[in-house]
Amino acid sequence: MEPIGHQTGRLAAFDSLRSNVAGTLYEAGDPGYAELATPWNVAVRTSPAAVLEAATADDVVQAVRFAAANGLAVAVQATGHGIASDLDGALLVHTRQLAGCTVDPGGWARTGAGVTWKTVLAACADHGLAGLCGSSPGVSVAGYTSGGGIGPVARTFGAASDRVRSFDVVTGDGRLRHVTAKSEPDLFWGLRGGKSSLGIITTTEFSLLPLPYIYAGALFFGTDSVADVTAAWSQWCPTLPPEATTSLGLMQLPPMPGVPEPLAGKFTVAVRYVYTGNADDGARWLAPMRAAGAPLIDAVQTMPYSMIGLVHSDPEDAMPASEASCLLTDFSADAAETLVGAVGPETGSPQLLVEVRQFGGALSAEPEIASALCHRDAAFGLYSVGVAAPPELPAVADHAAGVQSAMNAWQFGASLPNFSAGGGAAGFAASYTPDVLARLSGLAAHYDPDSLFRLGQVPAR
Ligand SMILES: Cc1cc2nc3c(=O)[nH]c(=O)nc-3n(C[C@H](O)[C@H](O)[C@H](O)COP(=O)(O)OP(=O)(O)OC[C@H]3O[C@@H](n4cnc5c(N)ncnc54)[C@H](O)[C@@H]3O)c2cc1C
CATH class of the missing domain: 3.30.465.10 (Uridine Diphospho-n-acetylenolpyruvylglucosamine Reductase; domain 3)
Structure with a gap:
């Protein structure tokens, strides 16, 4: 088979893959290619050499073997929510048809x-x-x-x-x-x-x-309450039992369909909360936050677990975004004050959302069967997202980096694999302890001898 370059021999070589799969192969320029190669975060431009919309597991086998024979990197995409690199020249396996x-x-x-x-x-x-x-x-x-x-x-x-x-x-x-x-x-x-x-x-x-039902939802407070609610949340978190999981969102939601009127175009703060025990206990634990200010909206109630997406109400549609995240050792009163000082009202922050998630509880316990997931002992996660496409994107990313620097005193010094998209191999590596990274690299060398999965992932050694 001819080697695949950007020009020479490309069509002929891909035809051999095309004839071996039940799914559809799209090369750059084909109708359908752009739709499949565009991630959820449309600010990330990707340029795979081709996209295979796999119809069966065997299609994935054929794609991997083809990539190995032709010296291509392989990447995988389902929804495009966490694409890690520009996928330049790679074979992208799109999995949306594997829908069983x-x-x-x-x-x-x-x-x-x-x-x-x-x-x-x-x-x-x-x-x-x-x-x-x-x-x-x-x-x-x-x-x-x-x-x-x-x-x-x-x-x-x-x-x-x-x-x-x-x-x-x-x-x-x-x-x-x-x-x-x-x-x-x-x-x-x-x-x-x-x-x-x-x-x-x-x-x-x-x-x-x-778990048919949960006591869950969010409390939203106005601009004047941001500092008080953030401070109260920082003091409330350490008191919570493992039945309660919470996060705090400092938000600047634009006026657009789906955004409730009291929140639209304003700086607000949301306390997200899920209690997995009975609702009365859940309400008792939440009481200090209900009293931390006058909520604009109190949407915490008993709901079917199937509606858990309402707790965060994350955006569903694709958008151009600049994301950043890190882990924290603590979210003390000082940390809360520092965060509000860095991204609160009147700071001119360009971030749509700055979120602090409390970890701990069952998450901090090692599972019965060990896994490569590290940093279970981080106490909090800090995540920011700004709506930005080039040319504004670098400014929003720089601002997010500044926010993380402001929180240096509480930095855990690592990240999580699901939140390291965009950081490349270095960002991904920060998701692991040195021992786990070494073991993953050794496994990659064994199971991926041609380093096909090299894009933004663990380097084989
Ligand atoms: C709005 C939003 C909310 C989020 N909330 C959370 C959260 O609460 N908790 C959390 O942990 N994460 C969260 N994430 C991160 C999310 O879990 C990751 O981005 C995840 O990788 C998305 O997977 P995907 O397949 O949908 O995305 P894709 O962009 O399609 O894939 C991202 C990566 O996942 C891996 N992957 C996908 N499919 C496969 C496969 N078949 N085999 C092997 N690897 C595969 C690959 O490394 C791929 O590059 C959130 C992300 C967004 C954008």
Whole structure:
């Protein structure tokens, strides 16, 4: 086969892959290519050499083998919520057609790589079962879970990756493997936290929890309450039991459809809250925050677990965004004051949202079966997102970096794999301890001998 360059021999070589797959292959310029190659964050421009919309697990096998034979890097995309690099010249495997979703009333689910949490939540609702999704049900189960998956009930139930029973995965050596804790313990360890460093997951099977209802939602306060509510939240968090998971959002939402009138165009603060025990206890624990100011909106109530996406109400539509995140050792009163001083009202902050998530509880315990997910002992996560496309993007990113510097006294000095998109290999590496990174790199060398998954992931050694 001719080597694939940007010009020479390209069509002929891709034709050989095209003839081996049930799905559709799009090369740059083909109708359909741009739609598939555009991530959720449209400020990230990607330019893969081609996109294979895989229809079967065997298509993924063919793609990986083809890439190895032609010296291409391979990347994978389901929803595009966390694309890690520009994918320049790579073969992108798009998984949205791998859409099988089985929910067993006995308490487990099996999902194809293209399935989002939205589908799982809907399929679980009638059975009173809950999957450990993140704040945005629009992300894929595979992408989220392979990065650990730390969501709005994490303090009660830990990380989503701790609930995985098995994966089907195409490793870099072009083999489709069924991976369990018993059958391939090393791979099972690395796939739970290592994202796509070792292969492309085609199926995830995971346990569900019996949790039909939660006491959950958000309290929203106005501009004048931002400092007081942030300070009160910092003092309230350490008092909470593991049944409660909370985050604080400093928000500047634009006036647009879907944004409630009291919040539109204003600087507000939201206290997000999920209580997994009974509602009366949940209300008792929340009482200090209800009293921290006069809420503009009090949307905390008993709701079906399937509506958990309402707690954060993350944007669903694609948008141009500049994201940044880090982990914190603490969120003391001083930290709260510093954060408000850096991004509060009257600072001219360009960030749409600056969010602090409380970790701890069940998340900080090591799981029964160890995994590559690190930094479970971080106390809080700090995340910011600004709506920005070039040329404003660097200014928003610089501002976010400044906010993180302002919080230096509380920096944990690491990140999480699901929040390191855009940081390249270095950002991704910061998601792991040196020991875990070394073990992942060793596994990558074994399972991905041609370093096909080299883009923004763990370097093989
Ligand atoms: C609005 C928003 C809210 C979020 N909330 C949370 C949250 O609460 N908790 C949390 O932990 N994360 C959260 N995230 C991060 C999110 O979980 C990651 O970005 C995740 O990677 C998205 O997966 P995806 O497949 O939907 O995205 P994609 O951009 O399609 O994929 C991102 C990456 O996931 C990996 N991946 C995807 N599919 C596969 C596969 N089949 N096999 C192997 N690897 C794969 C790859 O490394 C890929 O580069 C949030 C992100 C956004 C944008």
